[in-house]
Amino acid sequence: MLSAPLCLLFFFLCLKTAFSSSIHASSISTKHLCSHEEALALLQFKTSFSINYTVPDADYCVDNFYTKPNYSKIESWKEGIDCCSWDGVSCDKVTGHVIALDLSCSFLYGTFPSNSTLFFLRNLQSLNLALNDFRLSKIPSEISQFTRLKHLDISDSQFSDHVPGEIAHLRQLVSLNLSNYYLILETTTLRNLVHNLSEVRELVLGGVNMTSVNPRFFMNLSSSLTTLDLFGWESGLRGNFPNSIFRFPNLKFFCLVGEGNLTIDLPSSNWSSPLQNLELYVMDCGRRLPESIGDLKSLRSLLLGRKLEGSIPASIGNLSQLTSLDLYSNKFNRQIPISLANLTQLNSLYLPRNQFFGPIPAFLGNLSQLTSLSLSYNSLSGQIPSTLGNLTQLSSLQLSSNLLNGTMPPWIFTLPFLEYLSLSHNQFQGQISQFQQKSLINLDLSNNKLQGPIPSSIANFVNLSYLDLSSNHLSDLVVVSDMFLGLQNLETIILSYNNLSLRMSVDANFTLPKLTDVFLSSCNLSEFPNFLRHSDGLQSLVLSKNSINGNIPKWICEKDDLRILDLSHNNLIGKIPNCLPKFLSVLDLQANHFDGNIPFGFPEGCGLRNLNLYGNQMDGLLPRSLVNCSKLEVLDVGNNNIEDTFPHWMESLPDLQVLVLRSNKFHGSVQNTKESPSFLKLRVLDLSNNDFVGPLPVRYFKNFKAMMDLYRDEGSLEYMNVSSYQYSLVVTWKGFDYELHGILTVFCSIHLSNNKFEGEIPDVIGKLSSLKGLNLSHNNLTGHIPPSLGNLMNLEW
Numbered sequence: 001m002l003s004a005p006l007c008l009l010f011f012f013l014c015l016k017t018a019f020s021s022s023i024h025a026s027s028i029s030t031k032h033l034c035s036h037e038e039a040l041a042l043l044q045f046k047t048s049f050s051i052n053y054t055v056p057d058a059d060y061c062v063d064n065f066y067t068k069p070n071y072s073k074i075e076s077w078k079e080g081i082d083c084c085s086w087d088g089v090s091c092d093k094v095t096g097h098v099i100a101l102d103l104s105c106s107f108l109y110g111t112f113p114s115n116s117t118l119f120f121l122r123n124l125q126s127l128n129l130a131l132n133d134f135r136l137s138k139i140p141s142e143i144s145q146f147t148r149l150k151h152l153d154i155s156d157s158q159f160s161d162h163v164p165g166e167i168a169h170l171r172q173l174v175s176l177n178l179s180n181y182y183l184i185l186e187t188t189t190l191r192n193l194v195h196n197l198s199e200v201r202e203l204v205l206g207g208v209n210m211t212s213v214n215p216r217f218f219m220n221l222s223s224s225l226t227t228l229d230l231f232g233w234e235s236g237l238r239g240n241f242p243n244s245i246f247r248f249p250n251l252k253f254f255c256l257v258g259e260g261n262l263t264i265d266l267p268s269s270n271w272s273s274p275l276q277n278l279e280l281y282v283m284d285c286g287r288r289l290p291e292s293i294g295d296l297k298s299l300r301s302l303l304l305g306r307k308l309e310g311s312i313p314a315s316i317g318n319l320s321q322l323t324s325l326d327l328y329s330n331k332f333n334r335q336i337p338i339s340l341a342n343l344t345q346l347n348s349l350y351l352p353r354n355q356f357f358g359p360i361p362a363f364l365g366n367l368s369q370l371t372s373l374s375l376s377y378n379s380l381s382g383q384i385p386s387t388l389g390n391l392t393q394l395s396s397l398q399l400s401s402n403l404l405n406g407t408m409p410p411w412i413f414t415l416p417f418l419e420y421l422s423l424s425h426n427q428f429q430g431q432i433s434q435f436q437q438k439s440l441i442n443l444d445l446s447n448n449k450l451q452g453p454i455p456s457s458i459a460n461f462v463n464l465s466y467l468d469l470s471s472n473h474l475s476d477l478v479v480v481s482d483m484f485l486g487l488q489n490l491e492t493i494i495l496s497y498n499n500l501s502l503r504m505s506v507d508a509n510f511t512l513p514k515l516t517d518v519f520l521s522s523c524n525l526s527e528f529p530n531f532l533r534h535s536d537g538l539q540s541l542v543l544s545k546n547s548i549n550g551n552i553p554k555w556i557c558e559k560d561d562l563r564i565l566d567l568s569h570n571n572l573i574g575k576i577p578n579c580l581p582k583f584l585s586v587l588d589l590q591a592n593h594f595d596g597n598i599p600f601g602f603p604e605g606c607g608l609r610n611l612n613l614y615g616n617q618m619d620g621l622l623p624r625s626l627v628n629c630s631k632l633e634v635l636d637v638g639n640n641n642i643e644d645t646f647p648h649w650m651e652s653l654p655d656l657q658v659l660v661l662r663s664n665k666f667h668g669s670v671q672n673t674k675e676s677p678s679f680l681k682l683r684v685l686d687l688s689n690n691d692f693v694g695p696l697p698v699r700y701f702k703n704f705k706a707m708m709d710l711y712r713d714e715g716s717l718e719y720m721n722v723s724s725y726q727y728s729l730v731v732t733w734k735g736f737d738y739e740l741h742g743i744l745t746v747f748c749s750i751h752l753s754n755n756k757f758e759g760e761i762p763d764v765i766g767k768l769s770s771l772k773g774l775n776l777s778h779n780n781l782t783g784h785i786p787p788s789l790g791n792l793m794n795l796e797w
Contacts, residue, residue, distance in 0.1 A: 034083040034091050038098050041120040042083055048072045048116060049746075052109035055133040057156055059106035072106045074238060084639035092123070100126035104153070112137035112159070119145045126151040136160035136182055144169040155179035155204065163208070168192035174199055175227075181234070187212050194220045201250075202227040211236030215262075219244055227253040231279070238262050241282075246273055252298075271295040281305040281328075294318035305329050317342035320464040323369075326350040336361050336375075345369060352376040352398065359383075360399075365390040374398035376422065378794050397418040400444065404428065413437075423448065424468065432474075435461075442466040446494065449473055454500075459483050468494040470519065475499040485510050495540070496521035504530055512537060521545045521566075528553050540564040540725065544588070552577055564725050567592070568612065576613075583607055585722045590614035590730075591638070597621070598637070602628050610634040610720075610727050614660065622647050631655055633720060634743075635729055638662040638686065646670045646692065651678035657706065657720070657731065658684040658743065662751065669694035670757075677708050681706045684729065684743075686751040688775065695759040696752070696776075707748045707768040718745045731773070749773035756780055766791045772795045 051072045055434050061071050073087035083098065084091035089384060090100035112134040119142045127146065130153045139159050144166035146152075150173060160182035168189060170176075176197070178185070185208050194217055197203075201224050218228065219242050228251065230237065238537075241256055241264040252274055256264060263284040271292035276299060289308050294315025296302075301324040309331035316325075317339030323346060333355035340349070341363040349370060356378040362374070365387025371394060381403040388397075389411030395410070400422040407430035408423065414436045431452035434447065440461045446468040449781040453476035454469060464487050478500055484490065491514050495502070501524040511534035518532060518541050525546035532538060533555045539562060546568040556565070557579035557697070566588040575596045576589065582603055590612045597620035598613065606629040618640040626632065632653050643665040650656060651672075659682060670692050672678065683706045719742040722728045726742040740747075748770045757779040765774070766788020774795060 017743075026490075028430075034096050034098055038121060039083040041117040042077060042086070042089070042098070043079060044117040046077050048113055049074075049108040049110040051075075051107050052133065055105050055107055055131075056110055056158070057105070057131045058107060061107075062262040072108070073103055074106055076110070077757065080236070080689040090126075095123075096119075097123040099123055100151075100590055100781045102126070102128040103132065104128045104130040106132055108132040109135070111135050112140065114138075114140040114142060116140065116142075119143075122146070122148070124149055126773075128153040129157050130155040130177070131157065133158045138162075139164050139183075142164040143167060146170060148172060150174045153177040155206070159183055162186060163189050165189050165192060168196045171196050172199060173197050173203035174786040175204075175369075176200060177202070177204040178208055179204055179229075179231075181207040181232075183207075184209040184211075185213060187214065187217070190217050191220075194218070199224065199718050201225060204229040205235075206231040206255075207235065208232060209234070209236050211238075213237060215239055215241040218242075221248075223248060224250055226250050229253065229255045231255050231257045233257065233259050236260065240264065243267055246271065246275070249274070251275060253277040257281040259283075266290050267292055274298050279303040283307070289313055289316075291708040291745070292313045297321070300324070302326065304329070307331065309333060310780055312337050312339070314339045316340070317344065320345065322346060324348040324350075327354065329353040331355055333357070336364075338363060340364075341366060343367065348372040350374045351378070354378050356380060360385055360388070360404075362387045367391070368393070370394060370416075372396040375402065376400040378402055380404060382406075386410075386411070391415065394418055394581060397420045400424040402426055408432065408445075419463075421445075437655040438462065440464055444468040445472070446470040447472070451475070454478060454483065456483070459486055462486060463489055465489055465514075466492045468492070469498065470494045470496040472498050476500050477503065479503050479505055480529065481505040481510055484512060484531075487512060489514055491515060491677070492517040494519040495523055499520070500524065502529070513537075516540070516561075518542065528556075537561055540723065542566040542725070544568040546570055548572060550574075552580075552609070557581065563607075564722060566725070568728075575619075585631075586610045586725060586727075588590075588612040588728070589616065590728075592616055594618060598623050598642075600625055602626055604628045607630055609655075609722055612636045612728070613640065614730060618642055620644075624649060627652055629653070634658040634729075636729065637664065638730065640664055642666065646687075648672065651676075655681055657681050660684070660686040662686045662689065662730070663689040666690040666692060668692065670697045670700070671695055672697055675699070680704075683707060683748045683770075686731075686749070687755065688732070688751045689754045692752075694755060694757065696742075696757055696762060696781075698762045698764060701762060701764045701768065704768055707750075707770050709769055719743060720745060732775070733773070746770065747772060751775045753779070758782070760784075761786055763788045765789065769794065770794070771795055 016645060041753035053070050076087040083089055089098055092098060092099050092357045101124060124146050127149060127150050134157050136158055138161045141164040149170050152173060155177045156179060159180050162184045163178060190213055200222050206229055215237060224709045225248055235258050237258050238261045243265045245254060248268055254275060257279060262282045264280060264282060266286050268290045269292050272295050275296050278299060284307055288310050289312060291313045293313060300318050300320060300321050302322060303326040305328050305441040311334040312332060322343050325346060328350050329523040331516045335358040336356055337660060344367060346367050347369055352374045360380055364383040365385060366466040368390060370391050376398045384404060384407060394415050395417045396419060404426040406426055413433045416437055417439060418437055419439050420442040421440060424444045424446040426448055428448040428450060432450055432455050432578045434457040438460050441463050442465060454474060480502055490512050496519050509529055515535040516539045518538050520543055522545040525543060525548055529550060538559045541562060544566045551574040556576060559581055562581040563584060564586040565584055568588045569591040572592040575595050576599055578599045578601055585607055598618055600623040602623060602625040608629040609631050610633060614636045619642060622642060633655050638660045645668040646666060671694050673795045679700055680703055682704055729743050731739050731740060749772055753775045760783035761781060766786060769791055771792050772794055
């Protein structure tokens with residue numbers, strides 16, 4: 001039994017312990033409010049901007065960052081409420097100071113002031129302003145006042161001009177993301193950044209202009225670096241990037257993407273590294289993918305592009321942790337290797353735009369984790385192996401532009417999660433079965449040999465955005481409302497060049513509100529599709545080669561967003577309306593029955609690139625207001641009744657490449673009396689079947705630079721186009737007219753026959769070495785045929 005003094009002592013000890021514990025618990029539970037000054041600073045910052053839910057990255061934020069549509073974080077910022085509880089604001093739990101501000105995807109809109117009250121937050125350790133729109137503001141030099149800042153992200157926020165040198169004063173930065181396409185990073189600023197940021201682990205400079213930067217400066221970064229992201233097609237970064245970057249001991253993410261003269265050498269041996277993500281898409285990273293790639297045992301994502309050739313090394317099968325493999329746009333020219341069978345963790349396999357040949361290997365069906373498979377733009381042949389039906393997780397299957405044949409396998413129509421299916425530009429036959437899934441967003445089966453009706457199950461694709469069934473042998477009577485009424489998310493529909501007959505129902509009072517692109521050439525239409533009347537966002541309308549009668553309807557004039565209008569090869573009559581949308585890039589009305597004058601009102605800033613009125617009954621003069629169309633590439637008014645002189649005034653059009661005035665009533669001299677350069681880009685000139693007189697236009701011939709030594713690598717041949725819409729042109733060859741469905745950018749011809757030109761054939765024509773066609777027949781030319789014509793080695797007619 002304790003004595004009384006001991007009991008008393010024990011009591012006081014217990015009391016002291018309990019009192020100390022209660023004080024400690026009280027201090028933990030006490031909530032510190034943010035300071036009045038910092039709250040006012042934030043509220044003042046809020047008033048500097050408006051909220052704009054249509055900022056450039058608004059949809060991206062909603063889709064990828066779970067941002068609430070039409071909601072900004074600063075809407076919760078209200079006076080009288082503790083600012084530590086506001087959205088995007090984090091405070092120190094002890095002092096109450098604001099230490100972190102995350103305003104990414106807050107739809108902020110306005111100029112960022114250099115005297116922003118944001119700089120009052122001197123305790124800030126993390127600042128994220130990404131994905132807003134600061135209207136090409138400069139980054140304020142006052143940013144150096146955030147001396148405690150460890151994390152700074154201003155990516156995709158529309159900052160512009162030079163990155164201020166003061167940013168290098170933020171010596172405690174651990175992560176820095178400056179990704180903006182309007183920013184310029186100078187050598188001096190980068191040198192100071194690299195020198196001062198001794199703790200930096202993540203450096204992201206996507207899209208930043210680094211034209212003056214020498215890549216070797218990046219080698220001075222901290223050995224603690226874990227992420228270096230230099231993604232930027234137009235970064236201007238050039239030269240050889242030192243491959244010593246691969247020896248950084250902690251580097252896990254490295255991205256080097258750029259156009260121009262940017263190269264890097266892949267290590268040929270001893271490539272041991274903790275890299276988990278490697279993305280290289282540059283001018284040159286060596287001709288061969290080295291066996292050493294198999295040393296990167298921690299790699300989970302690999303993207304290598306541009307000029308690799310030969311075979312994929314077998315060692316790639318060692319990358320057992322790989323979940324994404326992207327070898328897009330190389331020159332691998334073997335069969336797809338069996339070593340890929342070891343990559344059982346793959347979610348995504350992208351091998352498009354190579355030269356792989358042979359069958360699609362059956363072992364791909366064993367990669368059961370695949371959700372995306374793309375083998376497009378190769379030379380793969382044979383049928384799709386049945387083993388691919390095991391890939392039940394597929395959401396994307398891209399096999400377009402190969403030599404595949406047979407029928408579409410039945411399992412394709414039952415894949416439960418399939419959203420993107422492209423089998424275009426192959427040789428598939430048979431009918432399209434009924435789809436069992438309803439998940440498709442993008443369906444492209446164009447340019448095959450498919451037959452039969454369009455499956456009615458397409459009407460159930462409520463999420464369908466893109467549909468292309470063009471250039472097949474489909475035959476069906478399609479009642480538009482029955483097939484498309486439920487496709488309220490449809491943006492693009494392409495059904496051209498089949499044996500289809502589209503009919504509008506008697507009561508077609510419906511609309512597809514999201515439609516932007518409609519291609520219904522050769523669909524046996526006899527009237528304009530009236531369901532398009534209320535598709536206000538229409539950008540492309542192509543209804544060529546149908547049997548549409550009457551006048552152009554007024555509702556077409558109301559489509560302010562329309563850029564491409566092709567109504568060629570129909571039975572349209574009357575005058576071309578003056579009200580056509582003023583932002584058109586393509587207006588093709590050839591092979592109709594329009595008459596009267598060409599509308600004269602081409603406004604300043606006219607964006608026309610292709611005006612084709614061939615084969616109508618137009619008369620009068622060429623409108624001089626065409627000079628306002630400074631982007632004009634093609635003017636074809638052939639086979640009309642236009643009576644005018646040669647349009648010397650068109651010399652000022654800098655991009656004009658095709659000029660066709662054939663079979664009209666043009667007259668007078670074509671000879672140019674000015675010495676100034678003109679028609680420098682002209683590649684096709686057809687003045688045949690008119691009444692031109694005088695000598696051949698020697699000075700023009702001297703200016704036809706585009707017809708002189710115009711060489712293109714065969715693998716890079718391109719067609720003149722606007723947004724993938726290809727131009728067409730009627731040419732005469734051996735007395736017969738042929739329509740070119742696409743004008744190659746290397747196609748050159750001069751056709752001056754059936755006029756009254758006189759004099760000698762000038763020697764300078766022999767310098768137009770890219771000519772494919774030259775016709776000077778049925779004129780009054782005299783003298784000898786100049787020997788220089790022997791230089792025209794590409795001449796075909």
